[in-house]
Amino acid sequence: MAAPRLLALLTALAVTALAVLGAVRSHSPSPLERTPEEVAADAAPRLAFLRSALRDGAGADMQALFPEGYFFTHALYGLARADTGTLDARLRDEALREARWALDRLESPEGTAAFPAGAEPAYGVFHAGWSTYLRVRIVELAGGPEAAPEEAGRLAEDTAELRSAFSASLDRGTPYLEAYPGQAWPVDSVVAAAALARDARVRGTDGHDSLLAAWKEAAAAHTDPATGLIPHRADAATGAPAEGARGSSQALLLRFLPDIDPAWAARDRAAFQEAFASPVAPLPGVREHPRGDDSPGDVDSGPLVLGLSASASTVALGDAVVYGDAASAAALTGFAEALGLPVAAGGERRYLGGALPVGDAFLVWSLTAQGTHPDPLPPPDGASPSAHAPPAWWRAPWYALAGLVTAAAWWVAWMAAHPRRSRNPGDGGR
Structure with a gap:
């Protein structure tokens, strides 16, 4: 009987520890409750894990599981590194070195293999938009075109190619470029347009202004009629919405739309x-x-729980930071820390045992969002940025559930320690 009792006791202790730890982590401060330097310091062990994971082949592992898994993991790592260099000037040199390494990986044969080389722009707008945006951030972090002349020269070439592709597309009547032959996801064009807009500020040029004005006008004419938002998927030939707005793409494009307008x-x-x-x-x-x-989830959203997407929710944390939604930022930070089962060891911090580094990359990119957009955007018409945030009591049901599970574990432990004795039918019987 000793072994079952010990097992039940250890299980009860483990359940209690996890419940208490989850409750404590649900109160983790969001980036809006920390100084820029504290945000960068919090990101450091997360980025250390991604650095070692990517150099051990995590990009290829993620590509085997998700479309663009290799690309996303490297791109988000590079952007988050650039953000930390902006948040804390002491990290600038390391941030530049790692962001440049990530960009090199995006432009390597492994980074371009999944994309159409003959597209306009080369490798399609998904690859071109994200890689150009990362290059803009690198030039910006380096101190501008004068401080990074070679990279600025390549940036000028990239933005010229994007501008040419958008001009041709607008002439055909659509603001949305193709990511793959015959396939257009508007979020990719938003990223590319944001790269042009940010390039204009970094290089002090007005060369993109007329194109961006035409692009915004065309995009406004090709929105999802049901929500008025940019659609998830568009007809590659006409730009007409082929699928209405969805959380996974909206959460992403809302990180880039502030650069444009x-x-x-x-x-x-x-x-x-x-x-x-x-x-x-x-x-x-x-x-x-x-x-x-x-509707059910798919490869873009991942599995849905009560209609909620884990990937969209992770990116939405960064949106909450950019748009100054303190209540949502606090809830989404706490929720990720409570359920992500983070483990810190050896100067690294990983989630879910490090099984999905692309998820870690999305999370750290969200947590460092202030590095890209340091001043929160005010909501329209003076409305509250937290108008649709979770209520202040959102943790209460989780506390109750944790209490019930803990109580059940200790009840099992008590029952194992105090087993009922079976009665011998021959004792005191008639």
Whole structure:
């Protein structure tokens, strides 16, 4: 009987420890509650894990599991590194070195293998947009074109190629470039347009202004009629919405839209929260489909829980930071820390045992969002940025559930320690 009792006791202790740890981690401060230097310091062990994982082949592992898994893991790592160099000047040299390494990986044969080399722009707008945006951030962090002349020269070539592709596309009547032959996801074009807009500020040029004005006009004419937001998928030939707005792409593009037009970004973020914020009070997060649409998840969203997408919710944490939504940022940070089972060891911090580094990359990119957009965008018309944030009591049901599970574990332990004795039918019987 000793072994079952010991096992039950150890199980009860482990359950109690996890419940207490989860409760404590749910109160982890969000980036909006920390100084820029504290945010960068918090990101350091997360980035250390990604650095070692990527050099051990995590990019190829993620590509085997997710579309663009290799690319996303490296790109987000590079962008988060650039953010930390902006947040804390003491990290600038390391941030530049690692961001440049990540960009080299994106442009390596492994980084371009999944994309169409003959597309316009080369390798399609997904690859071109994200890699150009990372190059802009590198030139910006280096101190501008004068401080990084070779990279600035390549940046000029990249942006010229993007500008040419957008011009041709707008002449055909669509603002949305192809990522793959015959396939267009508007979020990719938003990233590319944001790269042009940020390049204009970094290099002090007005060479993109007329194109961006035409692009914004065309994009506004090709929105999802149901929500008024940029659609998830578009007809590659006409730009007409082929699939309405979805949480996974909206959460992403809302990180880049402020570069193009802050007022437009603020309006769309408010509309996005209205249609996609979690309606389930104890579950902070973002729906993959608008409220009332219970369609299943797919490869873009990942598995859905009560309609919520884990990937979209992770990216939405960065949105909350960019748009100054302190309540949502706090809830999404706490939720990720409580459920992500993070483990810190050897100067590294990883989630879910390090099984999905691309998830770690999305999270650290969200947590360092202030490095890209240091000043939170005000909401439209003076509305509260936290109008659709989870309620202050969102943790209460989780406390109750943790208490019930803990109580059940200790009840099992008590029963194992005090087993009922079976009665011998011959003792005292008739």
